[in-house]
Amino acid sequence: MMLRFIVSLFIYLTPISIAAGSYKASLAQMPIHAESSDEGVFVELVKAIALEWGEEVDIRVYPFIRSMKNVIEDEADFHIPLIKNDLIPEEDLPYLYSTETLLNVNFVLYTTRDIKQDLKKLRVESDRAHIKYFPFPVMPSSNISSSLKMLSLGRIDAYIFADTATDPVLKKLNLTNIRRSLYKTFEVKIILPKSRKGHQTDMALSKAIQSLREKGLLDDILHPLDRAYDNWQPCQRQSLFGIYR
Numbered sequence: 001m002m003l004r005f006i007v008s009l010f011i012y013l014t015p016i017s018i019a020a021g022s023y024k025a026s027l028a029q030m031p032i033h034a035e036s037s038d039e040g041v042f043v044e045l046v047k048a049i050a051l052e053w054g055e056e057v058d059i060r061v062y063p064f065i066r067s068m069k070n071v072i073e074d075e076a077d078f079h080i081p082l083i084k085n086d087l088i089p090e091e092d093l094p095y096l097y098s099t100e101t102l103l104n105v106n107f108v109l110y111t112t113r114d115i116k117q118d119l120k121k122l123r124v125e126s127d128r129a130h131i132k133y134f135p136f137p138v139m140p141s142s143n144i145s146s147s148l149k150m151l152s153l154g155r156i157d158a159y160i161f162a163d164t165a166t167d168p169v170l171k172k173l174n175l176t177n178i179r180r181s182l183y184k185t186f187e188v189k190i191i192l193p194k195s196r197k198g199h200q201t202d203m204a205l206s207k208a209i210q211s212l213r214e215k216g217l218l219d220d221i222l223h224p225l226d227r228a229y230d231n232w233q234p235c236q237r238q239s240l241f242g243i244y245r
Contacts, residue, residue, distance in 0.1 A: 023057045026076035028064040030165040037061050042080045044221050052208035064129045074193045077201050083186035085133050096198050098190035100209045103226035109183040110159040122157035144169045164225045182229045
């Protein structure tokens with residue numbers, strides 16, 4: 001414990017020269033989260049952080065796994081978002097989790113029938129960057145829409161991913177034979193390079209996020225993503241007088 005405190009103090013007190021505008025934010029492209037470098041909840045978050053810092057931040061949007069690699073390969077200062085994986089010790093990961101938790105996200109199990117048997121025996125897909133988050137084999141997916149269509153056709157048995165990213169696609173596809181149920185709620189973190197600069201960037205992010213939280217701005221920005229699980233079902237239809245099946 002004392003050693004960790006001394007290391008943290010050394011990192012905090014040892015300056016790293018960072019030119020204005022030199023921060024590079026890498027965001028995962030997903031509906032609502034980050035549609036482009038100009039649109040999305042996490043784009044607005046990074047812009048708010050930049051204002052707190054008084055600096056410009058270069059915002060780029062990539063496919064999820066590529067965005068993570070940007071941090072792992074030290075080509076970006078931080079990536080948003082990534083859920084915290086409790087199955088793998090942090091010291092074994094090729095990146096750092098941010099000190100601050102941004103929000104909680106609901107990972108939903110999408111199926112076409114009641115699943116009674118063990119998920120280990122089924123064909124399950126999830127986003128390619130998240131296949132190690134489950135205690136059973138999961139096949140990688142690079143496209144939410146494609147996975148939901150395969151599920152609807154019976155080519156896979158289940159799909160698991162964040163409701164905030166998956167539900168908009170499911171509604172757009174209008175696949176009414178799919179059922180939803182809560183799998184697990186995860187903490188959402190920022191990830192950073194495993195380096196001295198990564199630690200210092202984490203400290204800078206923590207101060208900015210804490211300031212936004214105290215001002216009430218963090219909740220305003222993250223509100224579209226930070227919500228309790230809603231057990232709506234695609235088979236439900238809205239009428240003028242309520243829901244009918």
